[in-house]
Amino acid sequence: MTKKQKEAWAPWLLLLATVALWQIICSAFNVSEFIFPSPLRIWEQTLEHSTTIAGHAWRTFWVTMVGFGIAIVVGVLLGFLIGSSRLAYAAVYPLMTAFNALPKAAFVPILVVWFGIGVGPAVLTAFLISFFPIMVNIATGLATLEPELEDVLRVLGAKRWDVLTKVGLPRSMPYFFGSLKVAITLAFVGTTVSEMTASDQGIGYLLISAGSSMQMGLAFSGLLVVGAMAMVMYELFSFIEKHTTGWAHRGSQGE
Numbered sequence: 350m351t352k353k354q355k356e357a358w359a360p361w362l363l364l365l366a367t368v369a370l371w372q373i374i375c376s377a378f379n380v381s382e383f384i385f386p387s388p389l390r391i392w393e394q395t396l397e398h399s400t401t402i403a404g405h406a407w408r409t410f411w412v413t414m415v416g417f418g419i420a421i422v423v424g425v426l427l428g429f430l431i432g433s434s435r436l437a438y439a440a441v442y443p444l445m446t447a448f449n450a451l452p453k454a455a456f457v458p459i460l461v462v463w464f465g466i467g468v469g470p471a472v473l474t475a476f477l478i479s480f481f482p483i484m485v486n487i488a489t490g491l492a493t494l495e496p497e498l499e500d501v502l503r504v505l506g507a508k509r510w511d512v513l514t515k516v517g518l519p520r521s522m523p524y525f526f527g528s529l530k531v532a533i534t535l536a537f538v539g540t541t542v543s544e545m546t547a548s549d550q551g552i553g554y555l556l557i558s559a560g561s562s563m564q565m566g567l568a569f570s571g572l573l574v575v576g577a578m579a580m581v582m583y584e585l586f587s588f589i590e591k592h593t594t595g596w597a598h599r600g601s602q603g604e
Contacts, residue, residue, distance in 0.1 A: 368388050371387065371388055372387050372388045372389060375387035375388075382565060382566060383563055383565055384565070385565075386565045386566040386569055390566045391566045391569045391570050391573065393566065394564065394566035394567045394570055395566075395567075395570040395573075398567055398570070401555070402555070402567075402570060402571065402574060404550075405550060405551050405552050405554065405555045405571070406552060406574045406575075406578065408550045408551045408552075409537070409540055409541065409544065409551040409552040409553070409575065409578070410578055412468055412471045412472055412475065412540050412551065413475050413533075413536045413537050413539075413540040413578075415472050415475075416471070416472040416473065416474070416475025416476040416479065416536055416539065416540065417475060417476070417479055417532065417533060417536040419472070419476045419480075420475070420476045420479040420480035420483060420532060420536065421480075421483060421529070421532075423476070423480050423484075424479075424480040424481070424482075424483025424484040424487065424528070424532075425483060425484075425487055425525075427441075427445070427480075427484045427487075427488075428483065428484040428485070428486065428487025428488040428490075428491070428521075429487060429488075429491065429513075429518075431445075431484070431488040431492070432487060432488035432489065432490065432491025432492045432517070432521075433491055433513050433517070435492075438488065438492055442488065445481065445484065445485075448481075449481040453474055453477050453478045453539055453542070454474075454542050454546075456473075456474065456477060457470055457474060457542065457543050457546045457547055458546070458547075460473050460474065460543075460547070461546070461547045466547045466548060466549070467547070467548060467549075468548075470543045470546075470547045470548075471539075471540050471543040471544055471547070471548055471551065471553075472540075473543075474539040474540065474542060474543035475536040475537075475539040475540045475543070476536075476539075477539065478535045478536065478538060478539035479532040479533070479535045479536040479539060480532070482528040482531045482532045482535070483525070483528045483529065483532050485528070486521070486524035486525055486527060486528035487521050487524065487525055487528070489521075489524055490517065490518075490520055490521025490522075490523075490524040490525070491513060491517045491518070491520075491521055494512070494516065494517050494520065522593065522594045523590070523594050526586055526587075526589065526590035526593075526594060527590075529586045530583050530586050530587065530590075533579060533582045533583060533586065534579045534583065537575055537578060537579045540553070541553040541556070541575055545557050552571045552572075552574060552575050555567070555568075555571045556568050556571050556572070559571065
């Protein structure tokens with residue numbers, strides 16, 4: 350088995366070992382399903398409530414994608430603004446860092462007052478929690494452009510705009526895709542947290558409903574569905590990254 354094959358199989362083997370150990374512990378110690386359901390019980394409840402779970406999962410997915418799409422647009426624009434100017438970087442970056450430190454769950458009650466219960470707060474929470482990594486990585490990619498390279502381009506007649514768009518942005522692409530893989534997982538967190546407080550649909554609402562009715566297997570099933578959706582989107586961005594920024598990873602392609 351080659352090194353790449355081992356790397357491809359490693360996550361699946363680890364997942365299988367974790368599930369097996371989980372089931373063994375639950376069976377050996379006769380753990381109550383109301384405290385910590387076994388994988389078999391979670392699977393049973395997933396099949397039993399598959400239609401309900403699918404409906405809530407679809408709601409969470411498309412709401413997350415809307416909020417995440419807004420985060421990409423705003424994050425790229427702010428990142429370009431901050432990274433293209435040292436003055437803007439010095440002025441805006443500390444404020445954005447302070448804003449990012451605020452717990453986004455605290456915004457949900459405010460968003461409910463402004464937009465009511467439903468899609469609005471969930472979309473905005475997904476946006477608020479996921480735009481920062483995108484903004485930071487774009488800004489970092491532009492702001493860390495080597496001065497020597499910029500000087501050479503200026504000597505060759507390139508203007509500031511040419512340097513940013515033809516060199517800075519392509520150079521920022523590895524940073525950008527790295528931020529997408531982080532931001533998409535955060536977006537699902539934001540949507541789920543909002544749905545737990547201000548929605549009558551979605552996985553977050555399902556978690557609250559299942560918990561209140563002591564259906565812990567169903568609650569764990571909802572958590573696994575959110576994790577699976579986030580993982581699929583993560584792998585999608587990884588695939589796109591490998592096929593669009595291969596030049597940035599050429600050192601690892603020959604291994």
